[in-house]
Amino acid sequence: MKVICPGSFDPVTNGHLDVFKRAAQIADEVTVAVLVNRTKSGLFSVDERMEILREVTSSLPNVRVDSFHGLLVDYCREHEIQAIVKGLRAISDFDYELQMAQMNYRLADVETLFVSTNPQFSFLSSSLIKEISRYGGDVEGLVPQAVLERLPAKFSDTM
Amino acid sequence: MKVICPGSFDPVTNGHLDVFKRAAQIADEVTVAVLVNRTKSGLFSVDERMEILREVTSSLPNVRVDSFHGLLVDYCREHEIQAIVKGLRAISDFDYELQMAQMNYRLADVETLFVSTNPQFSFLSSSLIKEISRYGGDVEGLVPQAVLERLPAKFSDTM
Amino acid sequence: MKVICPGSFDPVTNGHLDVFKRAAQIADEVTVAVLVNRTKSGLFSVDERMEILREVTSSLPNVRVDSFHGLLVDYCREHEIQAIVKGLRAISDFDYELQMAQMNYRLADVETLFVSTNPQFSFLSSSLIKEISRYGGDVEGLVPQAVLERLPAKFSDTM
Amino acid sequence: MKVICPGSFDPVTNGHLDVFKRAAQIADEVTVAVLVNRTKSGLFSVDERMEILREVTSSLPNVRVDSFHGLLVDYCREHEIQAIVKGLRAISDFDYELQMAQMNYRLADVETLFVSTNPQFSFLSSSLIKEISRYGGDVEGLVPQAVLERLPAKFSDTM
Amino acid sequence: MKVICPGSFDPVTNGHLDVFKRAAQIADEVTVAVLVNRTKSGLFSVDERMEILREVTSSLPNVRVDSFHGLLVDYCREHEIQAIVKGLRAISDFDYELQMAQMNYRLADVETLFVSTNPQFSFLSSSLIKEISRYGGDVEGLVPQAVLERLPAKFSDTM
Amino acid sequence: MKVICPGSFDPVTNGHLDVFKRAAQIADEVTVAVLVNRTKSGLFSVDERMEILREVTSSLPNVRVDSFHGLLVDYCREHEIQAIVKGLRAISDFDYELQMAQMNYRLADVETLFVSTNPQFSFLSSSLIKEISRYGGDVEGLVPQAVLERLPAKFSDTM
Numbered sequence: 001m002k003v004i005c006p007g008s009f010d011p012v013t014n015g016h017l018d019v020f021k022r023a024a025q026i027a028d029e030v031t032v033a034v035l036v037n038r039t040k041s042g043l044f045s046v047d048e049r050m051e052i053l054r055e056v057t058s059s060l061p062n063v064r065v066d067s068f069h070g071l072l073v074d075y076c077r078e079h080e081i082q083a084i085v086k087g088l089r090a091i092s093d094f095d096y097e098l099q100m101a102q103m104n105y106r107l108a109d110v111e112t113l114f115v116s117t118n119p120q121f122s123f124l125s126s127s128l129i130k131e132i133s134r135y136g137g138d139v140e141g142l143v144p145q146a147v148l149e150r151l152p153a154k155f156s157d158t159m
Numbered sequence: 160m161k162v163i164c165p166g167s168f169d170p171v172t173n174g175h176l177d178v179f180k181r182a183a184q185i186a187d188e189v190t191v192a193v194l195v196n197r198t199k200s201g202l203f204s205v206d207e208r209m210e211i212l213r214e215v216t217s218s219l220p221n222v223r224v225d226s227f228h229g230l231l232v233d234y235c236r237e238h239e240i241q242a243i244v245k246g247l248r249a250i251s252d253f254d255y256e257l258q259m260a261q262m263n264y265r266l267a268d269v270e271t272l273f274v275s276t277n278p279q280f281s282f283l284s285s286s287l288i289k290e291i292s293r294y295g296g297d298v299e300g301l302v303p304q305a306v307l308e309r310l311p312a313k314f315s316d317t318m
Numbered sequence: 319m320k321v322i323c324p325g326s327f328d329p330v331t332n333g334h335l336d337v338f339k340r341a342a343q344i345a346d347e348v349t350v351a352v353l354v355n356r357t358k359s360g361l362f363s364v365d366e367r368m369e370i371l372r373e374v375t376s377s378l379p380n381v382r383v384d385s386f387h388g389l390l391v392d393y394c395r396e397h398e399i400q401a402i403v404k405g406l407r408a409i410s411d412f413d414y415e416l417q418m419a420q421m422n423y424r425l426a427d428v429e430t431l432f433v434s435t436n437p438q439f440s441f442l443s444s445s446l447i448k449e450i451s452r453y454g455g456d457v458e459g460l461v462p463q464a465v466l467e468r469l470p471a472k473f474s475d476t477m
Numbered sequence: 478m479k480v481i482c483p484g485s486f487d488p489v490t491n492g493h494l495d496v497f498k499r500a501a502q503i504a505d506e507v508t509v510a511v512l513v514n515r516t517k518s519g520l521f522s523v524d525e526r527m528e529i530l531r532e533v534t535s536s537l538p539n540v541r542v543d544s545f546h547g548l549l550v551d552y553c554r555e556h557e558i559q560a561i562v563k564g565l566r567a568i569s570d571f572d573y574e575l576q577m578a579q580m581n582y583r584l585a586d587v588e589t590l591f592v593s594t595n596p597q598f599s600f601l602s603s604s605l606i607k608e609i610s611r612y613g614g615d616v617e618g619l620v621p622q623a624v625l626e627r628l629p630a631k632f633s634d635t636m
Numbered sequence: 637m638k639v640i641c642p643g644s645f646d647p648v649t650n651g652h653l654d655v656f657k658r659a660a661q662i663a664d665e666v667t668v669a670v671l672v673n674r675t676k677s678g679l680f681s682v683d684e685r686m687e688i689l690r691e692v693t694s695s696l697p698n699v700r701v702d703s704f705h706g707l708l709v710d711y712c713r714e715h716e717i718q719a720i721v722k723g724l725r726a727i728s729d730f731d732y733e734l735q736m737a738q739m740n741y742r743l744a745d746v747e748t749l750f751v752s753t754n755p756q757f758s759f760l761s762s763s764l765i766k767e768i769s770r771y772g773g774d775v776e777g778l779v780p781q782a783v784l785e786r787l788p789a790k791f792s793d794t795m
Numbered sequence: 796m797k798v799i800c801p802g803s804f805d806p807v808t809n810g811h812l813d814v815f816k817r818a819a820q821i822a823d824e825v826t827v828a829v830l831v832n833r834t835k836s837g838l839f840s841v842d843e844r845m846e847i848l849r850e851v852t853s854s855l856p857n858v859r860v861d862s863f864h865g866l867l868v869d870y871c872r873e874h875e876i877q878a879i880v881k882g883l884r885a886i887s888d889f890d891y892e893l894q895m896a897q898m899n900y901r902l903a904d905v906e907t908l909f910v911s912t913n914p915q916f917s918f919l920s921s922s923l924i925k926e927i928s929r930y931g932g933d934v935e936g937l938v939p940q941a942v943l944e945r946l947p948a949k950f951s952d953t954m
Contacts, residue, residue: 001478001503022588026478026560070294083503088591094571101593102282107296111499114565114591116578119914123738135707137743160319160344181429185319185401229771242344247432253412260434261759266773270340273406273432275419278596389612420600425614437755441897453866455902548930579918584932637796637821658906662796662878719821724909730889737911747817750883750909752896 002081003027003113006035006072009049010042011147013129015121017056019087022115024060031081032057034067043130043154056144073108084110087117089124162186162242162272165194165231168208169201170306172288174280176215178246181274183219190240191216193226202289202313214305232267243269246276248283320399321345321431324353324390327367328360329465331447333439335374337405340433342378349399350375352385361448361472374462391426402428405435407442479558480504480590483512483549486526487519488624490606492598494533496564499592501537508558509534511544520607520631533621550585561587564594566601638717639663639749642671642708645685646678647783649765651757653692655723658751660696667717668693670703679766679790692780709744720746723753725760797876798822798908801830801867804844805837806942808924810916812851814882817910819855826876827852829862838925838949851939868903879905882912884919 003023009016009032023030034049044052050065057063068075072084084104086097101112121142129139133151140148164182168175168191182189193208203211209224216222227234231243243263245256260271280301288298292310299307321341327334327350341348352367362370368383375381386393390402402422404415419430439460447457451469458466480500486493486509500507511526521529527542534540545552549561561581563574578589598619606616610628617625641659645652645668659666670685680688686701693699704711708720720740722733737748757778765775769787776784798818804811804827818825829844839847845860852858863870867879879899881892896907916937924934928946935943 026588026590071291071296073296074294088571088575094565098565098593099282099284099287102596103287103291105593106282107291111503112593113503114593116575116582116589116591119579119917122914122917123735123742125735128735128739132707132739132743135710137707137709185429185431230768230773232773233771247412247416253406257406257434258759258761258764261437262764262768264434265759266768270344271434272344273434275416275423275430275432278420278599281596281599389609389614391614392612417600417602417605421605421609424600425609437758440755440758441894441901443894446894446898450866450898450902453869455866455868548927548932550932551930576918576920576923580923580927583918584927662906662908724889724893730883734883734911738914741911747821748911749821750911752893752900752907752909755897 001027001083002029002031002079003083003085004031004033004072004076004079004081005085006033006068008037008042008126009034009053010044010126011049011129011143011151012053012056013121013124013126013143013147014141015087015089015117015124017144018118018121019085019115020057020060020063023085024063026113027083027085028062030060030063030085031079032063032065033075034065035072036067036069038069044150048150052144052146052150055146071107073104073110076104076110077108082111084112086112086114088114089117089122160186160242161188161190161238161240162244163190163192163231163235163238163240164244165192165227167196167201167285168193168212169203169285170208170288170302170310171212171215172280172283172285172302172306173300174246174248174276174283176303177277177280178244178274179216179219179222181246182244183222185272186242186244187221189219189222189244190238191222191224192234193224194231195226195228197228203309207309211303211305211309215303230266232263232269235263235269236267241270243271245271245273247273248276248281319345319401320347320349320397321401321403322349322351322390322394322397322399323403324351324386326355326360326444327352327371328362328444329367329447329461329469330371330374331439331442331444331461331465332459333405333407333435333442335462336436336439337403337433338375338378338381340405341403342381344431345401345403346380348378348381348403349397350381350383351390351393352383353390354385354387356387362468366468370462370464370468373464389425391422391428394428395426400429402430404430404432406432407435407440478504478560479506479508479556480560480562481508481510481549481553481556481558482562483510483545485514485519485603486511486530487521487603488526488606488620488628489530489533490598490601490603490620490624491618492564492566492594492601494621495595495598496562496592497534497537497540499564500562501540503590504560504562505539507537507540507562508556509540509542510552511542512549513544513546515546521627525627529621529623529627532623548584550581550587553581553587554585559588561589563589563591565591566594566599637663637719638665638667638715639719639721640667640669640708640712640715640717641721642669642704644673644678644762645670645689646680646762647685647765647779647787648689648692649757649760649762649779649783650777651723651725651753651760653780654754654757655721655751656693656696656699658723659721660698662749663719663721664698666696666699666721667715668699668701669711670701671708672703672705674705680786684786688780688782688786691782707743709740709746712746713744718747720748722748722750724750725753725758796822796878797824797826797874798878798880799826799828799867799871799874799876800880801828801863803832803837803921804829804848805839805921806844806924806938806946807848807851808916808919808921808938808942809936810882810884810912810919812939813913813916814880814910815852815855815858817882818880819857821908822878822880823857825855825858825880826874827858827860828870829860830867831862831864833864839945843945847939847941847945850941866902868899868905871899871905872903877906879907881907881909883909884912884917 053065104110212224263269371383422428530542581587689701848860899905
């Protein structure tokens with residue numbers, strides 16, 4: 001089975017990494033794909049996010065990193081990917097994700113497999129990481145080392 | 160009983176249409192009303208949305224189409240409408256809608272009647288329709304024919 | 319429109335009464351119907367519950383009280399009732415009620431109209447009333463006078 | 478990947494069948510396993526349930542039917558099953574299932590993959606099927622033919 | 637125990653005031669703190685909000701009003717505040733607030749105490765108050781007198 | 796402030812213990828109280844549960860252990876306890892607990908303070924512990940040592 005883990009990953013957190021590892025254990029090939037949003041610039045550029053993702057997944061041999069623009073199901077069809085793997089953290093994820101899952105199945109028979117993330121990362125999100133880092137809060141243990149090293153430079157001139 | 164189905168309807172989906180039909184079966188007169196938001200322009204203009212709504216409700220004799228600006232309860236009072244009819248798709252609708260329902264009852268004794276939409280439309284939303292259409296995805300069966308015909312022209316120059 | 323408010327009403331609370339009043343305002347005829355459960359005896363007998371319901375709805379001329387056994391949709395078909403009216407208090411009501419609503423629509427085209435109950439009764443339930451009364455707690459203001467008078471006798475010999 | 482779809486299946490519904498088919502598409506081998514509860518007798522015996530499950534999954538070559546007693550993770554370990562596949566219908570499923578998923582991962586590294594069921598079966602449950610059938614309601618289209626044929630005999634002497 | 641009630645309070649509602657009173661009953665000292673958002677100007681300036689907060693909490697001797705910018709946990713550490721007190725109105729509050737609570741505990745051992753607000757204010761929010769006031773709707777009973785007096789001037793030139 | 800942590804604690808888990816510790820940090824005196832249910836016998840007797848609770852809270856000097864029967868608010872009034880402290884694990888806790896909190900406040904002005912439990916215990920419950928232990932599953936790290944030692948004897952003759 002070929003699966004995809006799509007997301008903005010701006011930046012990737014240890015919660016995302018937990019989902020990649022779970023996906024790598026159940027699938028033959030995992031694509032971690034950065035969704036490119038042309039109308040919104042992130043904290044990290046798409047190239048930086050892919051570079052970081054390659055670093056943090058380097059120990060997972062069946063994971064490749066890519067980016068995509070447009071409909072996720074089109075990317076899946078093109079690359080013969082059968083399923084999307086998403087982490088479910090909380091109830092508020094559930095509704096939107098279920099909606100997207102049913103739409104993606106209808107559009108292109110692409111299945112969505114939800115995995116429960118490790119509860120110790122259940123309160124994590126990329127935007128929370130950015131908010132804490134902006135004010136000098138400590139996010140060690142919440143993001144991979146590759147993100148931890150790059151965060152200070154991002155906020156050096158914003159305060 | 161006179162009821163109202165308010166919304167942006169940008170564009171109307173088969174899920175909305177299902178709610179209109181349910182409202183038309185329980186009420187004597189149904190007003191489908193486009194909420195005009197002066198600070199945000201939609202994909203379809205208010206006039207286009209009303210034109211489409213008239214087309215898709217033409218077979219429901221007790222349904223009329225209108226638009227309004229300001230407080231919904233003021234419109235209800237003016238037109239002697241006793242109740243608002245809303246479709247409940249998912250849990251995330253629930254909280255906000257319950258809040259609005261209690262406020263509208265307090266402000267003007269206008270009741271809100273929630274109907275469960277047909278489960279096959281539970282994953283539908285206007286914004287999802289727009290996102291899929293923008294990238295050329297197929298939304299046949301999810302929106303009325305009147306919307307399906309007008310969607311391609313809306314995105315011809317945006318890609 | 320003819321509607322039904324089904325329930326165990328063992329005993330009826332001020333939250334139920336709020337739903338009956340809302341139903342009486344939007345419908346031509348309201349049936350308040352006690353669901354008879356032959357395998358479980360309640361605190362109040364079905365006859366007592368109907369007697370209390372008749373008392374507390376006596377000021378609502380378009381409300382009648384009845385009891386039923388079996389499928390609710392069969393009762394609706396027989397009495398030409400088009401819709402079920404239910405109060406939504408909380409999220410935990412939502413899921414089960416939505417499930418029942420979709421099933422009843424599928425079985426017999428009977429619509430379910432959910433109304434938001436008055437928030438001051440949102441924490442009320444018949445079982446909570448019984449639990450508090452059992453230990454001598456004060457439920458004045460939470461149940462109609464007709465229930466308040468009958469509760470002490472029910473618990474006189476159980477402590 | 479070897480996966481398991483555990484449940485009571487008393488009786489199996491079209492919603493369960495939808496989950497089996499989704500599991501059969503993503504996994505190499507699927508075990509549909511009836512959880513044996515020694516303290517509660519069901520409407521159908523465990524043998525009947527397994528017989529029905531074999532009938533309704535006969536067209537899915539990589540599905541086998543079994544029963545188990547005790548901890549699900551022990552069964553998984555013994556049969557080298559890596560993941561549990563469950564359908565998520567509604568928010569009330571979510572909490573309990575997430576709890577079980579995290580416990581099963583902790584106990585034995587067994588992953589749980591949640592799939593979104595077809596929305597047209599979102600309101601289905603075995604207990605609802607039994608309740609409707611008990612009173613002669615029509616459940617055609619909601620359960621497989623193999624269940625439909627066996628239901629009348631189950632209720633012939635209970636009314 | 638020293639606690640903090642943080643928020644935008646643009647403007648403060650009777651729901652917020654209910655939380656302040658509950659906090660003042662359980663804690664020795666309560667700080668009501670306006671979160672300063674430099675990228676978004678509110679309807680009321682931060683100074684106006686603090687002035688209003690001082691007025692409406694003047695009868696609560698152990699409540700002081702302040703404002704802060706940056707991380708809430710830094711403010712707590714600096715002022716030796718042990719816990720954050722938040723009102724829980726609805727399920728949609730729950731997820732985000734739980735996430736923040738777990739993060740704040742991790743960052744600085746600051747506890748979050750959730751109190752259930754008075755159900756009669758469960759449907760209230762600052763943004764709803766602003767929306768209703770903008771169109772001349774009546775919010776008496778929903779906000780303190782100090783807000784009620786200042787609202788008309790805010791919207792005199794926007795319609 | 797005097798607070799109470801009520802529950803069945805049959806048996807106490809590390810999630811409960813986390814709540815006791817949080818309560819002990821914010822309150823002057825904490826009563827951990829076993830709710831006695833005369834119609835249902837537990838796995839552990841009330842005396843055993845109290846003995847275990849005393850053992851596991853022995854390092855928290857401001858915690859005392861007791862049991863009660865009847866209404867929680869009556870116990871609070873009698874012992875001048877101002878607030879109940881409860882852990883919120885998941886959304887399904889939320890609704891029932893909010894209902895109880897509003898009722899207890901109405902009955903006796905007793906406040907309820909909800910704390911977010913440590914996410915690593917979010918999937919824990921006494922009944923899950925009993926189910927796993929019954930079949931020989933390993934619950935080390937999920938319950939205190941005092942429970943771990945006593946569990947095997949409880950199930951020695953039930954399999």
